[in-house]
Amino acid sequence: MTTTALVVDDEVDLCRLMQITLTKMGIKSDVAYTLSQARSFWKDNDYDFCLTDLNLPDGSGLELVKEISDSSSTPIAVITAHGSMDLAIEALKLGAFDFVNKPLELPRLRQLVENALKVIHQDNVASATPESSPEQKMLDSRLIGNSAVMHPLKKTILKLARSQAPVFLSGASGTGKEVVARLIHDLSPRRDGSFVPVNCGAIPSELMESEFFGHKKGSFTGAVADKQGLFQQANGGTLFLDEVADLPLAMQVKLLRAIQEKTVRAIGDTKEVPVDIRILSATHKDLSQLVQGGAFRQDLYYRINVIELKLPTLNARRDDIPVLAEHFLAMITNEWQLETPPSLTNEACERLQHHNFAGNVRELRNILERAVTLAESSQIDVNHLGLTDIDISHAQIPETELKNRAVVSTLEASEKTIQQANEAIAPQIQQVPTNLHPYRTSTQHFPAMRQRSSVNQAEILNPTTSYNDEESINPDSTQQEGNEKVNLSELSEGQLPAQGLETYLQEQEKQLIITALKKTGWNKTQAAELLGTTFRSLRYRMKKLEISEDESES
Numbered sequence: 001m002t003t004t005a006l007v008v009d010d011e012v013d014l015c016r017l018m019q020i021t022l023t024k025m026g027i028k029s030d031v032a033y034t035l036s037q038a039r040s041f042w043k044d045n046d047y048d049f050c051l052t053d054l055n056l057p058d059g060s061g062l063e064l065v066k067e068i069s070d071s072s073s074t075p076i077a078v079i080t081a082h083g084s085m086d087l088a089i090e091a092l093k094l095g096a097f098d099f100v101n102k103p104l105e106l107p108r109l110r111q112l113v114e115n116a117l118k119v120i121h122q123d124n125v126a127s128a129t130p131e132s133s134p135e136q137k138m139l140d141s142r143l144i145g146n147s148a149v150m151h152p153l154k155k156t157i158l159k160l161a162r163s164q165a166p167v168f169l170s171g172a173s174g175t176g177k178e179v180v181a182r183l184i185h186d187l188s189p190r191r192d193g194s195f196v197p198v199n200c201g202a203i204p205s206e207l208m209e210s211e212f213f214g215h216k217k218g219s220f221t222g223a224v225a226d227k228q229g230l231f232q233q234a235n236g237g238t239l240f241l242d243e244v245a246d247l248p249l250a251m252q253v254k255l256l257r258a259i260q261e262k263t264v265r266a267i268g269d270t271k272e273v274p275v276d277i278r279i280l281s282a283t284h285k286d287l288s289q290l291v292q293g294g295a296f297r298q299d300l301y302y303r304i305n306v307i308e309l310k311l312p313t314l315n316a317r318r319d320d321i322p323v324l325a326e327h328f329l330a331m332i333t334n335e336w337q338l339e340t341p342p343s344l345t346n347e348a349c350e351r352l353q354h355h356n357f358a359g360n361v362r363e364l365r366n367i368l369e370r371a372v373t374l375a376e377s378s379q380i381d382v383n384h385l386g387l388t389d390i391d392i393s394h395a396q397i398p399e400t401e402l403k404n405r406a407v408v409s410t411l412e413a414s415e416k417t418i419q420q421a422n423e424a425i426a427p428q429i430q431q432v433p434t435n436l437h438p439y440r441t442s443t444q445h446f447p448a449m450r451q452r453s454s455v456n457q458a459e460i461l462n463p464t465t466s467y468n469d470e471e472s473i474n475p476d477s478t479q480q481e482g483n484e485k486v487n488l489s490e491l492s493e494g495q496l497p498a499q500g501l502e503t504y505l506q507e508q509e510k511q512l513i514i515t516a517l518k519k520t521g522w523n524k525t526q527a528a529e530l531l532g533t534t535f536r537s538l539r540y541r542m543k544k545l546e547i548s549e550d551e552s553e554s
């Protein structure tokens with residue numbers, strides 16, 4: 001079937017040029033010279049896409065964008081006067097899928113039309129198989145969750161994937177911003193191009209320009225060969241600026257220019273190279289606040305934040321926890337090549353649904369990975385989860401307040417708040433799960449506990465027991481017999497680990513495992529016993545922490 005298009009512009013010559021281009025691409029088109037004519041054509045015909053100028057004799061093309069986007073899924077693109085970026089952004093916000101500047105460059109026009117054709121093709125496939133379009137399947141298999149908040153989110157993602165508009169993904173850490181960015185790319189007409197993720201906070205500022213735009217050989221000391229920048233790597237695809245809030249101000253100016261001009265110039269090069277990229281960006285920080293404080297440029301913010309997509313926290317979609325857990329357990333089974341797929345007991349699943357997830361979906365995945373290594377069988381029960389915060393189902397406390405009260409998650413909570421939390425919750429706690437495995441001691445796992453060594457905190461971990469440091473290393477004293485005690489924490493009173501909690505814990509874990517292995521002459525079965533864990537778990541940890549027998553020499 002022939003594709004049909006409506007072209008709207010009051011410049012006769014330009015319309016003719018566009019029509020010739022479309023005909024060459026196998027597309028039949030009608031031309032309207034005014035807004036009212038365009039409306040009338042639109043009413044009487046069934047076009048596959050529309051291309052409109054914004055400046056029409058009897059009104060603005062933005063009206064047409066709004067009317068068509070509100071009433072159909074037909075892709076509509078706009079033609080803007082050179083430099084009128086604000087109008088282009090407004091059109092994208094209203095639902096236009098792309099824009100092209102005047103004076104019209106034919107390669108750019110062709111590229112826009114090709115993207116439109118891909119979107120039309122996707123729509124045709126989707127309408128032929130409404131229940132299971134390939135796009136819907138991809139979305140459902142990679143963005144897990146069917147809760148009430150996820151439905152509109154998924155619908156928006158499908159819509160945004162068709163557009164070329166820059167999308168800003170906001171939301172707390174671990175909510176799935178990168179997952180969504182990849183999906184937007186893979187569902188878009190750009191899917192055949194590259195998805196290039198870049199962690200803006202991880203590039204040293206002196207290397208940033210070269211990383212983004214590339215360099216020519218010899219342009220500075222150390223530039224031993226030509227290097228392609230990230231913009232060029234993403235040409236034809238998507239550039240994902242993760243942690244965009246961490247861009248230094250000087251780099252923000254250069255980035256803005258490249259995004260606006262759609263050209264880049266490598267360090268040491270004399271010519272600008274055109275790039276065709278879509279920008280997606282994300283941060284867990286409040287970017288608008290950074291703009292207000294002067295740490296982030298308003299013009300760049302405006303340019304990358306054409307459409308904001310806010311991702312919900314896991315606490316706001318607890319209904320999704322079982323299905324997410326099932327998904328991660330299946331992934332773990334696959335990745336670790338487990339013979340028997342692990343599963344959660346009903347109690348464990350319920351406990352997870354009542355956990356305060358400060359780290360969102362990432363935290364859930366980590367909890368499950370740990371639980372699988374700790375469980376002796378394929379059944380994961382509550383004690384394997386190692387959750388030491390308060391079961392929030394028992395406490396009628398608002399979520400925001402709980403966030404402050406969850407001792408594990410918010411180490412910065414004040415002494416007073418923790419005590420208040422204990423007082424409020426203590427009567428309702430029957431048995432807070434404590435994982436007394438040596439690897440998961442309170443001292444080791446929660447270094448900040450030491451600095452606030454009040455009885456109340458210990459009660460949160462176990463209301464019936466208060467540990468001193470020695471006991472917390474291994475409460476099972478029989479296992480400690482004959483073994484010298486290991487000083488697990490090198491932190492002095494009031495200190496937090498400079499290297500961050502995860503690294504600190506990993507170092508401690510490694511130290512403990514090596515100690516046990518040394519004591520048993522590197523016999524893993526005996527070392528596992530000594531550590532009170534399983535052979536399988538020890539083997540996994542050794543692999544994860546890259547402990548090899550070579551270290552027996554050290």
Ligand SMILES: Nc1ncnc2c1ncn2[C@@H]1O[C@H](COP(=O)(O)OP(=O)(O)OP(=O)(O)O)[C@@H](O)[C@H]1O
Nearest residue numbers: 142143144172173174175176177178179284361362
């Ligand atoms: N809805 C989801 N379905 C399946 N996996 C998910 C989902 N959301 C997040 N994840 C998983 O959780 C982990 C964290 O996700 P991701 O890196 O996308 O989060 P983020 O919001 O970008 O985090 P950060 O702000 O820290 O960079 C990843 O392992 C990801 O695969």
